[in-house]
Amino acid sequence: MELFSFVDDIKRMDKRQAIYQILNFGMIISTALMIWKGLMVVTSSESPIVVVLSGSMEPAFYRGDLLMLTNYREEPIRAGDIVVFRIEGRDIPIVHRVLKVHERDDGYVKFLTKGDNNQVDDRGLYAPGQLWLEKKDVIGRARGFLPYIGMVTIVMNDHPQLKYLVLAVLGFFVLVHREN
Amino acid sequence: MHSFLSRLNTLFAFTISVLAVLTIGVFISTYFEKYHETVSIGVNKPIVKHMTDYSANRKKNDLGVLQLNLDMNLNQLFDWNVKVLFLYLIAEYVTPTNSLNQVVLWDKIIRRGENARIYLHDIATKYYFWDDGENLRSNNVTLSLAWNIIPNAGRLLHVPANGSTSFIFSDQYTTSRAASPKSSS
Incomplete structure (x- = not known):
């Protein structure tokens, strides 16, 4: 019966307590949002943490690994860097390694990428007629690596019902749980 | 409770x-950890060809062809936070229009536990050495090796190796179709 002790908790909750719990819930959400936005400012990348979704960079990165990105403007793009870029007409960003760089005197850079596990370069993946990537396509460069953690988001995205279930249960317990 | x-x-x-x-x-x-190591890079028979680059702009571009000699022992680089070592050989040169050109000619993945003693003699480049234009003749090219450390958890470092080599391409195009780069792994 201890499993359902929260039912008693709700019954015993007065108005003040309820408001406190809701504010607490809002606090948690805004903290998470602020951390994410803060990371965006610190790394100047629109997406400072990405999850590897494909095996095209194996054996370095596997599905579910976590990458930390930076995108500082003064940091040049060089051959060998691992860049995360977006292709026109594709929603999902790609994580691949820079194979060729040509930088003009006026600072304009064009570069070509390739996945470590792919046999050929990425020209087949780019938009039709696109031969090179430019600075504007880049979301960030991989600076840090953490294995497996991203598996959580992959599982959640593959099974959306699970995502809503977990969110509902977490939200419910945050609202209901009473600090003693 | x-x-x-x-x-x-x-x-x-x-x-x-x-x-x-x-x-x-x-x-x-x-x-x-600094992950420094010294390597030896050698170049053999560098020539320039003038060919159509069907992979890029479909215009006549300069294609460099050369053979590589590589000698290194990277076993020391593997500590307990190195999962994979990604080696890449960069050809770097300057052209009248571009202040920097970098082309990766060869790369290799070494996993933990694999032999990191590398001795390669007169291998063809793994990737084509296409210039973005027609500026390879008489050009001074620097070859340098670097590695990207992929850790179990931590920073993704890019470390340049000690030891690079430079050579100058011939001022003439080579027209023979005999030597062309083959993929070698």
Whole structure:
């Protein structure tokens, strides 16, 4: 019966307590949002943490690994860097390694990428007629690596019902749980 | 109040904390590692051809063809926070229009436990050495090797190797179709 002790908790909750719990819930959400936005400012990348979704960079990165990105403007793009870029007409960003760089005197850079596990370069993946990537396509460069953690988001995205279930249960317990 | 759920929750939280502390420990223990090593790079028979680059702009571009000699022992680089070593050989040169050109000619993945003693003699480049234009003749090219350390957890470092080599391409195009780069792994 201890499993359902929260039912008693709700019954015993007065108005003040309820408001406190809701504010607490809002606090948690805004903290998470602020951390994410803060990371965006610190790394100047629109997406400072990405999850590897494909095996095209194996054996370095596997599905579910976590990458930390930076995108500082003064940091040049060089051959060998691992860049995360977006292709026109594709929603999902790609994580691949820079194979060729040509930088003009006026600072304009064009570069070509390739996945470590792919046999050929990425020209087949780019938009039709696109031969090179430019600075504007880049979301960030991989600076840090953490294995497996991203598996959580992959599982959640593959099974959306699970995502809503977990969110509902977490939200419910945050609202209901009473600090003693 | 020790229900089954609260015990499970405590156990889970404890497991996560232990894993996190161990991971941070591994990260900090290798934070000051420099991963330097000396390598020897040699070039053989560099020639320039004038051909149509069907992979890029479909215009006549300069194609450099050369053979590589590589000699290195990177076994020292593997500590307990190195999962994979990604080696790449960069050809770097300047042209009238471009202040910097970098072309990767060869790369290799070395996993932990694999032999990191590399001795390659007169191999063809793994990737084509296409210039973005027609500026390879009489041009001075610097070849340098670098590696990207892929850790178990931590920073993705790019370390340039000690030891690079330079050569100058001939001022004439070579027209023979005999030597063309083949993929070699």
